[in-house]
Amino acid sequence: MAQEPRIDVEVAAKGAAGSLKAEQARQVAEALGRQGVWFATPPAREGQAPRPDHVWELVGDRPHLGYTATGRANVYLAEGHAALTRPLILADGFNYGPSDLDALWRHFNASYEKGKPGFLDRLRSMGIDVVLLGFDQRHTYIQANGAVAVSCVQRVIAERQSDNPLTVGGVSMGGMVTRYALARMESDRVDHQTDKYFSFDTPHLGAWIPLVLQQLAYLHESLEQRSDGPGQAELIRSPAAQQLLWAWVENEHYSGPVTTASSLRTDFLDDLRRVGWFPMRPYKLGLANGAGDGTGLELPPGAPVFDLDADPFQLVARIQPDMGELQNVGSIRYGAPIWASATSHVPAFDGAPGGTLDSWGRIADAMGLPIDNRFRNSAFVPAVSAIALARDPFQWQSELYLDLRDLPKDETFLDAFCCDARNSAHGTISKVLAGWFLEQIAGW
Template sequence: MSAPVVDVWGPVAPEARSSFPSAPEPHDEWVLGGGTAWVYYSPLNRRQLIRPVILSDGFSSGSSNPDQLWHGLEENGDYRFISELHATGRDVIILGYADRTASITDNAETAIECIRRALAERVGRSKLAVGGFSMGGLITRYALAKMEQDPSLPDHETSLYLSYDTPHQGAWFPIAIQAFTHFATDNWGDTPGIGPVLRQFSGLLNSPAAKQMARWHIEKADATPEQTSERVAFLEALEEVGGWPRSPRKIGVANGVATGTGNGIKADATAVRCDGDTLHDTWLKTQAKGEQVVARLQRSGGEPVSVRTNGLPEIDGAPGGLFTVPSPAGDTGSFGLAGLLMGLLGNTVDPDVITTSCFIPSISAVAAGDISDPKALYQPISPDGSPLDAFVCAGRNEGHTTMTEELGAWIVNEIAANG
């Protein structure tokens, strides 16, 4: 049994991981110190690297999967992003990593190597466009900023930086689900079949990259939600290189709306509940303001564990990219994934489940506010409220990193207009 994982194109259920059709053979493949770059030349450029666009993978378990990345860019929405870039004469370099859970700053070294390779392979003097999807936007943001600040590194010769639903101000993964995952791992992590699933998922939540991205994190079920020392150190490292690259034009998009309208999920609602062979009256709630019991966890025959939070915003229902999990049985989400794990542990899950939640708030994706501010989460986003030179938010709250014509075409037009 394979573990459910959170991927740059949205989480992927175990049975869906092998279902991606093979990507076309790249025209070139660069083996880098911490990953691989797959190069697809525009048909207009006769297999020469003339106008490079580097697109970085984001957070997930294990190494980058080129078939999945191609699927996400070309076939996971209503817009064929690579084909449209090729039509403008842009050569696409898809950047993947050997370990997508590694520190953002570590994978940024691989991004820097990729940028240097692109400059060395480039024919002519066209500037680069560099960016990424989800955490890939943070990796390339840091990489470009470091190249500007470190005198030992060359000019990145990049005229455009782009991010696609990137957690610039942090990501949200419900504390109730983090607590349940760690609780289940502590109790059944050695159980054949389900044990490896639980250990991998708990390990994913506690990985260096997850700790750097999550605005609130707990390592154990009874821990207090907070920013980790790893996140604080990353934010300090980002600040040390100037926060943002200064010379490129900076653009970004969000898979959530800019109007302040939430996704309809109510605060303090029971999202998922189960009872059965291994768990008794166990339930998880959506996040509310003030002091709250956000989860009740009880092993059958054991003592109940209450998971408490205090001072967090009503963020599950906030506008932003949604945590979605595609599967043959139909899309689910963050709380739906918890329900899946409860069922695998031999319990009956109440059918009335709130399946998903906000994953990347809109104000995080366009760096327009503090996601810990309850008012900022639900206020309209001002065009001048972001350090990005331009940004677009989706017309509806949709799945995290969903490729749509609304967002994809805007980016392609920005790249084309930027030389």
């Protein structure tokens, strides 16, 4: 039986923050970089977003743990349509704060073939009405935003001037939100009138943010707390992060298992199973930004990315090692050791084939540190997660580098999937992915 992945932290007797004087703490906090929410993705600013034909304010159809989520949808009718006729709902993904639907349009309509229309414009030219679904708190519980998605589906059905079925899905966490929403509607015997579900680089089995970077975000907060807004680890501690991340830690001092560190993830997976795991009625499509041939990123396990020596302050942070016992992932010294972190039985997630996030690069920029370009990006949604490999989310780590090109049909929870030609940035449109999806839609 495989041993449970875990993390172990050693700290000075008074803790990392308590071991430093005020001036020393300030120096370390400055070395760790700027303020702001770490790992939050900035919105797309390039390009133009058209004015939507309709804007809907949405309220979840039910609360989750006493909280009722809200959101909105921008409706862009297809060419020649005066009303919703052939609707496609695309839900926004994981990030901090409210959705920016203009930025979501710019992101998904960015040109991937020179001189040709973007992805959303191509959908509209095919007679497909695009409904962009956003959430006022992208980082809240998936079930809560799932209730907003249910309200959106019901609004589309009410406004649609045809009997055409819906296409419903989303990017990143948006694919999980809509997966849960459609499955819950089926469990409740509510007709969602959807014949195609799609997920775009969605972490069906889990997502990954390097554990040492999670810890540094918490450590930064403990050394220099903010009073005028969210702290560096606000996205990491959010309900959505706890539900989505394969490995999560609650603070910089935490020692223990990392796959079961949060009850929110366990509870969400149990809830997902309760409503059917996946919606059964729609044909299920999956797109993965990761390469499908098992080729990972050039990130040697255990290699130091940050190796800052500014006597008396020293910081080391490493690419996730591959398994092993008590493998060092990071340490801080201020003359004497004040903090060190090591993982056991954690696979080499950073270099896995998958949709990438520039987590290392952003933190290096925030800290003003030089970084080798190959170390800027690491896997965020492994390809085996985006294609919903038929595995238990707590037991799938040994197959991160699996060649998916000839995967038997019963090895995925989806009906069809497409991987990118190479490992590309999480949630980005490419010619390969867009072409495959448009063919799938046109074929119905």
